[in-house]
Amino acid sequence: MSARSSAASPSPSSPPSSCASRRKGFRVPDAALTGGAPVARRRRGLVLLVLALVAAAVMLAAPAVLDRFSLNVLTRAMIFAILAITVDLLWGFAGILTFGQAAFFGVGAYATAMILTHVGDSAPYVALGLVAAVILPMVVGAMVGWLTFYPGSSAFYATIISLVVPIVVTQVIYSGGTFTGSSSGLVGYWGMPLSLEGYFRLAGVVLVAVAFAALVFVRSDAGRLLTAIRNNETRCAYLGINTQRIKILLTVVLAGVTGLAGFLYANASGMVAPENAGFVFGTELVVWTALGGRGTIVGPVLGAVGIGYLSAELSGDLPFLWQLLIGTLFVLVIIVLPNGLAALVAPLKAWRKPPPPPTLVALPVTVPRRTGTAPLLAMEKVEKSYGSQKVLADITLTVAPGELVSLVGPNGAGKTTLMRCMTDGAAASGGTVRINGTAIAGMLPDAIVARGIGRKFQVASVFEDLTVAECLRMARACHETPSLVAAAETLALPASAIDILRLTGLDRMLASPVSLLSHGQKQSLELAMVVSLEPELILLDEPTAGLTKTERSTIGTVLKTLTAERGMAAILVEHDLDFVREISSRIVVLHQGRLVVDGTVEEAVNADIVKRIYSGGGHE
Numbered sequence: 030m031s032a033r034s035s036a037a038s039p040s041p042s043s044p045p046s047s048c049a050s051r052r053k054g055f056r057v058p059d060a061a062l063t064g065g066a067p068v069a070r071r072r073r074g075l076v077l078l079v080l081a082l083v084a085a086a087v088m089l090a091a092p093a094v095l096d097r098f099s100l101n102v103l104t105r106a107m108i109f110a111i112l113a114i115t116v117d118l119l120w121g122f123a124g125i126l127t128f129g130q131a132a133f134f135g136v137g138a139y140a141t142a143m144i145l146t147h148v149g150d151s152a153p154y155v156a157l158g159l160v161a162a163v164i165l166p167m168v169v170g171a172m173v174g175w176l177t178f179y180p181g182s183s184a185f186y187a188t189i190i191s192l193v194v195p196i197v198v199t200q201v202i203y204s205g206g207t208f209t210g211s212s213s214g215l216v217g218y219w220g221m222p223l224s225l226e227g228y229f230r231l232a233g234v235v236l237v238a239v240a241f242a243a244l245v246f247v248r249s250d251a252g253r254l255l256t257a258i259r260n261n262e263t264r265c266a267y268l269g270i271n272t273q274r275i276k277i278l279l280t281v282v283l284a285g286v287t288g289l290a291g292f293l294y295a296n297a298s299g300m301v302a303p304e305n306a307g308f309v310f311g312t313e314l315v316v317w318t319a320l321g322g323r324g325t326i327v328g329p330v331l332g333a334v335g336i337g338y339l340s341a342e343l344s345g346d347l348p349f350l351w352q353l354l355i356g357t358l359f360v361l362v363i364i365v366l367p368n369g370l371a372a373l374v375a376p377l378k379a380w381r382k383p384p385p386p387p388t389l390v391a392l393p394v395t396v397p398r399r400t401g402t403a404p405l406l407a408m409e410k411v412e413k414s415y416g417s418q419k420v421l422a423d424i425t426l427t428v429a430p431g432e433l434v435s436l437v438g439p440n441g442a443g444k445t446t447l448m449r450c451m452t453d454g455a456a457a458s459g460g461t462v463r464i465n466g467t468a469i470a471g472m473l474p475d476a477i478v479a480r481g482i483g484r485k486f487q488v489a490s491v492f493e494d495l496t497v498a499e500c501l502r503m504a505r506a507c508h509e510t511p512s513l514v515a516a517a518e519t520l521a522l523p524a525s526a527i528d529i530l531r532l533t534g535l536d537r538m539l540a541s542p543v544s545l546l547s548h549g550q551k552q553s554l555e556l557a558m559v560v561s562l563e564p565e566l567i568l569l570d571e572p573t574a575g576l577t578k579t580e581r582s583t584i585g586t587v588l589k590t591l592t593a594e595r596g597m598a599a600i601l602v603e604h605d606l607d608f609v610r611e612i613s614s615r616i617v618v619l620h621q622g623r624l625v626v627d628g629t630v631e632e633a634v635n636a637d638i639v640k641r642i643y644s645g646g647g648h649e
């Protein structure tokens with residue numbers, strides 16, 4: 030075990046638990062995981078807090094040196110910068126390109142203006158306006174999120190919905206008559222009794238607070254989950270993470286923040302108009318975010334404030350030329366700074382030390398969970414067709430704990446398709462697949478993974494923008510809820526996952542970006558991630574493809590230990606028959622979509638059909 034690894038390994042005889050068992054609280058908590066924060070991490074958090082306090086102090090002091098025009102323009106620009114941060118979280122971090130934030134902003138602004146116009150105009154109604162401005166966009170956000178992120182929806186579909194929502198909200202405003210002010214909007218209502226300087230300070234402090242919270246969040250383990258979803262949503266689902274739920278939650282929370290900005294705007298400007306909710310404004314937010322530098326939080330703030338201020342200055346001085354100048358500037362920024370204005374402050378990052386990797390900790394012994402006698406996997410008369418092409422027919426197969434089953438067959442025999450049927454409730458066209466006695470028909474991969482299955486794909490499926498440690502952390506997300514405010518200092522993994530890291534040298538590369546790993550290292554990392562799930566049944570599609578002889582034998586040793594000593598079952602798709610012979614306890618041969626042999630290694634190797642298939646004469 031590496032120098033970083035500590036604590037006792039689980040006893041070899043203890044069967045692993047699954048996501049589900051973890052949720053049911055079977056694991057004994059490990060006191061070693063709740064230690065104090067290392068100095069380096071605490072110092073980074075402190076620096077960010079000090080910067081935020083300095084920025085807030087600047088906001089409070091700035092009105093002393095700014096003229097009324099600048100105060101007015103910057104107040105508006107800072108409110109819009111709050112929106113740009115929400116666009117950045119959705120688009121820059123989670124990969125959801127959205128034009129819909131304007132709609133939530135409009136709902137928040139109109140809720141405030143309508144209450145102050147039609148209901149009452151005193152302090153309690155301002156408070157009511159604030160509550161409505163946050164809650165209503167969240168309700169709309171929940172409906173939009175539910176509509177947008179249903180299982181199987183594409184990113185393109187999400188973007189189209191985000192374009193439609195502002196149009197719908199604008200039409201509702203137009204058809205609201207005197208209630209919404211229709212095309213004229215609402216104006217002249219009573220607002221918070223603040224001076225121009227007061228609104229500037231309020232908008233500035235709220236902007237700093239939102240930016241600080243966003244920066245803390247994106248550096249936390251939960252924030253890294255957004256990057257994981259953007260990188261590889263399928264892998265997230267196969268780590269038991271319900272990505273739809275996370276995206277809906279993110280939409281709802283950010284709709285609330287957007288509504289808060291709408292409340293500030295309705296008070297500070299003293300008017301609301303349909304354009305505030307329109308998709309042109311939604312597009313502007315995306316442009317500011319892109320020009321500022323998406324995925325940086327600071328960039329979109331620079332984009333929104335810089336472009337907002339510059340546009341206001343130029344439109345006064347050069348009424349006929351300003352749009353041409355702004356357009357030219359856009360083009361120049363895109364050419365010179367393709368990563369946005371944030372690239373200007375990127376050199377400052379070079380001074381910052383990268384965060385230290387977490388300390389590896391072996392998880393304590395788990396309590397056995399299996400209660401019933403049902404096999405881990407039971408497939409009965411499973412079939413799969415693509416249109417008129419029947420790819421699998423009449424597959425009946427059971428796998429028990431401790432078995433290491435190799436699934437072999439020529440290219441196109443249906444091996445990968447069969448694995449898909451074991452992990453996706455929508456994959457099979459007929460028959461029954463049961464995991465631990467539960468039929469999985471209609472279940473999504475994340476729910477099936479939670480029942481004790483782990484799947485390693487044929488091509489290494491990891492998260493390119495994360496570090497090795499962060500990838501492993503994602504694999505534990507369904508066991509331990511990631512923190513919203515911090516990156517944990519320890520990384521608790523099952524001993525078998527730590528063994529894989531140690532045998533492949535990845536334990537010394539925890540802080541390395543995954544994009545710098547070799548093909549073999551990515552394969553090993555994915556295997557360690559799947560093992561970290563603590564599945565009862567692990568599915569491996571060609572885990573040794575492209576690996577060196579040493580790496581191959583390492584993986585073979587790990588698989589034998591997992592199955593023979595730790596009670597896990599494994600199904601392995603493999604073309605290397607020597608490897609299969611060496612490690613398997615049972616071999617299943619698939620040929621033209623049918624299961625033609627299911628027996629011991631000797632039985633399979635000596636079967637006539639196998640000799641015929643592998644000598645090229647097996648076609649019927």
Ligand SMILES: Nc1ncnc2c1ncn2[C@@H]1O[C@H](COP(=O)(O)OP(=O)(O)OP(=O)(O)O)[C@@H](O)[C@H]1O
Pocket residue numbers: 415420438439440441442443444445446447
């Ligand atoms: N999405 C799809 N649409 C249509 N046909 C498909 C699809 N996926 C697989 N097939 C077909 O199903 C058959 C089985 O494919 P599958 O990938 O399961 O085979 P395999 O045994 O895993 O092959 P290999 O060893 O080359 O990976 C092939 O004829 C393939 O062309």
